[in-house]
Amino acid sequence: MHAPPATEIATLISTGLAVVDPSLAVRWLNPAMGEWLGVGTRSALGQRLDAFVREPALAQLAERAMAERQVLQLRGAHVVLARGRPVTADIALQPLAEGTVLIEVHPLIGDIAEPTPLSATLRGFAHEVKNPLAGLRGAAQLLQRRVAEADLKNLASLVIAEADRLSALADRLLRHGGVARVAPVNIHELLERLEVLVTSEPSSPRIRHDYDPSLPDSSGDSDRLLQVLLNLARNAVEAGATTLIFRTRVEHGVRLGEPHARSALRIDVIDDGRGVPDALRDNLFQPLVSGRPEGTGLGLALSREIAREHGGELRFASEPGDTVFSLFLPMEKPHG
Template identity: 65%
Template sequence: MHAPSSDNLLTLLGTGLALAGMDGRVLWINPALGEALDVGPRSAVGQELVTLMREPNLAGHLDRVRVEGRGFHLRSVTLGLARGRELLADLLLQPLDEGQVLVEVHPLSTDMGSGSTPLSATLRGFAHEVKNPLAGLRGAAQLLQRRVRDDDLRALAAMVIAEADRLAALADGLLRHGGAARIVPVNVHELLERLEQLVLAEPDPLHLRHDYDPSLPDTLGDGDRLLQVLINLARNAREAGAAHLLLRTRVEHGARLGERTVRAALRIDVVDDGPGVADEVRDSLFQPLVSGRPDGSGLGLALSREIALEHGGDLRYVSRPGETVFSLYLPMERAHD
């Protein structure tokens, strides 16, 4: 890979990028990383990347990438910035041709870029990418709805349109500055009924059962975002190889949510009979870009837990072969209301 030109798309990315040569010296950095390190992209060329980032262990990692010919993800690395500041970041090192290494810098603090977390930045990029396909999907479903005569097919087309609209609204929320949840009274059983309709509409659907507490009152939340959590959990179960799904609602008294204990929390359990969570990802399952499947994006559970936390709740799981339970906790009173 040659150093990108000034009009290359890589120079426009908000993610910090650097290209290091065989000798560990900088061949190119993009403006985002140059701004964070307080160095001009041109003046950085020729400097040792280790010195520029003030991270002595980086040299050994660069050598390892070249020798083994595979990428490495370094978590929670402290980089030295200008004027004595520090940046806590994840680094992704990717080997390229001729001994070059591409370094991506994903901040874990607010010192670089917009102040968003790496997860939120990833989600906003994902939201931007899906908006155009969603518009095409919605248009195709509208055409289908107008042309078919069968009532069942028209109902399925209407479901596709409704889901496309919901996902577009979620994408807009992630792209808007702030993107705050729309907190209104939500009937969780109505959300679960919508989830059942979506699951049963899929080819070879899961066998569904439910065990609801009919006395549960409405909770406060953003219905679209909470539905997205439930959809992610159901689809994860299906993709993991589950055949049966149990949806259960309960009240849990004296629940511990983060740093506080609430008098009562609404708990939604999504129980599947799949093989369980793999041992190697148990401790990092809710982190961005971590997946138990080779083809998984690692975004669904990270997004789901972020939504649970923004509602003052939590997302937890227990798992063994044949039974995995993901539990969404929502406080029945909100501390900031």
């Protein structure tokens, strides 16, 4: 089977790539393309690409790219994938040796009825973050193979797992619909995972726990919820915190948006840092608002969007030396 140059790198990157012959028969594809098409990389070999993606212009463009020996692009193409799933993508076709064509796909966000201010920002963010994450993951894999010390292998495994989690998170946030993967979540196990991540970083703070051991499992997307809590913990460290307290409680009669929740799970991240500057308090959760010159201002905006996606809310109370960010998650379906 034909494979493009630097196959190992092409396999790792998050951009969907496939090599096809003049009849559109698949000669090679990377895992990202297989995921986008909804097909296994091995089972797709030898099959026509238009069996997985319906786009009438694709075959004609592939022929033109080979005949004219130039890169052709199909921008904002509305195509239909397996099981009738409609998507929008930019598609590039580049002629290769041996009469084959490299097809490159960049999925775009679908039309959203009521886009949030954050959604437009995240569209560009997806393309910026995913390929560096793939490179980071590849480097960690090489390190894991070459080191002998168990501690270093464990750290490399942690980097790989986080790169996978963030890549999947970016995919789910930026694809059309962006539907959360809801499942039972043990919030204390999630906080233990958070502690491992926070204490693995340079200048890690001391972690203390104040848990309510009677809490039942919550319901939500564990990766997205972990991202919220990780954003809160890292913000605290960047604000000079030396101690973080992870606290869990049940709160009754909480207002989450318009409806009330009879009871809600409250997860507090408490720190002893400098606190939220007065000038930022009213707009802290808006996109591109940051208290640091090098900050992107996306972390808290994204965190609140994830909280609300779960039917919850993100709030804070802050003064120097005592800042509390609270994530509220309904323990049952809210009612009016």
